[in-house]
Amino acid sequence: MVADNTIFLMMAHSGEKPFHCELCDTSFSEEDSLNKHMKTHSRPKTLQCKLCDAAFPRRADLKKHKRVHTGERPFQCEVCDTSFSEKGCLNRHMRIHTGEKPFHCELCGAAFSRKGHLSRHERIHTGEKPYQCVLCGAAFSEKGTLNQHMNFHTGEKPFQCGLCDAAFSDRSSFSRHVRSHTGEKPFQCEMCNAAFLQKGDLNQHRRIHTGEKPFQCGLCDSAFSRKSILTQHMKTHTGEKPFQCELCVEAISQKDHLSDHMKIHRGDKPFQCEFCEATFSHKGNFTRHLQIHSGEKPFHCEVCNAAFTREGHFNRHMRIHTGEKPCHCELCVAAFLDSSDLKKHMVVHTKKKP
Known part of the structure; x- marks a missing residue:
């Protein structure tokens, strides 16, 4: 009995509270205190708030609730100016200053200052997503994420930028936007x-x-x-080429390639070789040209000693070893190492020279 009392006294001095309520964030240093607390969850709620429909089992609970209406915050942090309506909220806040994290994940060892944060973290391991959208079926691990998701359906954009007219449906998009004004890169x-x-x-x-x-x-x-x-x-x-040149019939698969193509019409050749008079409209062509002067061949075959200046030539060479023929004729069973060989073959079917 003396040993038990000693343990309780040690917990009281250390602030350790190993007995946690599974229904709320409250913790206790003694198991008996936890048992008494659990009864508050099962008691009938007979005490009615006169200002709203809320009801409570204990007078102390009703008193705490009334502070929601009065705005009273009698519990003040001694380290900073923050104040709270409940002592439990102050206790949780103090962990910010003390660094205390009493709630530990049993699967990875991560520690948290609040039980609710631990519960959210544990869903990473379990994959549990208990909050489901009733409109589209999307599921989320956190209620706050579901609430923000609902803004997409309602069109609501509660996060308003104070520096421009932009508004956002979720906080993360809003935060990213604000950085475009401040220049912050965290x-x-x-x-x-x-x-x-x-x-x-x-x-x-x-x-x-x-x-x-x-x-x-x-x-x-x-x-x-x-x-x-x-x-x-x-x-x-797929052969998809959605970007059409307005000056010729050329169609391009990528937007940035279309920009490069337009240099042909304008005659732009901003890339000048330092070793000869060659100029180029594309940086990629310029870089490959420099390898002629340097003799560099960065693409090496691991099967034989062949080396190449261009990755495309290297890939084509490797197909000789693998036997891969990825370019298939749609009109017969013929297959080829690259698209240029396929184009030559198509003459057989179309009778038109490529």
């Missing part, structure tokens, strides 16, 4: 000095350092660091 690369407005941009940038290419083409072996580049690449397989 997401910094730890490998170089690059900084970014959005975390997603930082994640994409990191792939430059890691070489990671998570977006794989399902039709060939090409892989890319960005989904947008994969989308552009897929047009090489």
Whole structure:
């Protein structure tokens, strides 16, 4: 019994509260206090608020509720000026200053200052998404995310920019927009000095350092660091060319390639070789030209000793080893290493020279 009392006294001095209520964020240093507290959840709610329809089992609960209407905040933080209507809210707030995180995840060891934050975190492991949209069926792990999602259906945009007329349906989009005014770039690369407005941009940038290419083409072996580049690449397989030149009949698969194409009409050749008089309208052509002077052949075959200045030539060469023929004729069963061979073959069917 003396040992038990000693343990309780130690908890009282240390502030440790290992007994947590599963129905709210309240914690206790003694199990008996937790048991008494649990009864408050099961008691009949006979005490009615005169200002609204809320009802409570205890007079103390009703007293705390009345502060919602009066705005009274009698519990003040001694470290900062923040005040609260409930002592429990003050206790939770104090963990910001003390750094205390009593709620621990059993699966990864992450620690949190509030039980609600732990519950949200645990859904990362379980995949649980208890908050479902009644209009489209989308499910979310947090109620706040569902509330913001509903704004897309209602058209409501409660997040208004104070510097321009822009308005947003969710807080994250609003925060990103505000940075466009302030110039703030809070997401910094730890490998170089690059900084970014959005975390997603930082994640994409990191792939430059890691070489990671998570977006794989399902039709060939090409892989890319960005989904947008994969989308552009897929047009090489589908033949889609949505961008039409207004000055000739040329159709282009990518918008930036159309900009490059327009230089042909304007005669722009801004890229000048330092070793000869050659000029180029495209930076890619200029870079490849420089390899003639340097003799650089960065693309090496691992099967034989062949090396190439261009990645396209390297890819074509590798098909000799693999036997892959990705360019198929739609009119017969013939297949070829590259599109130029396919075009030559099409003369057989069309009788027109390419």
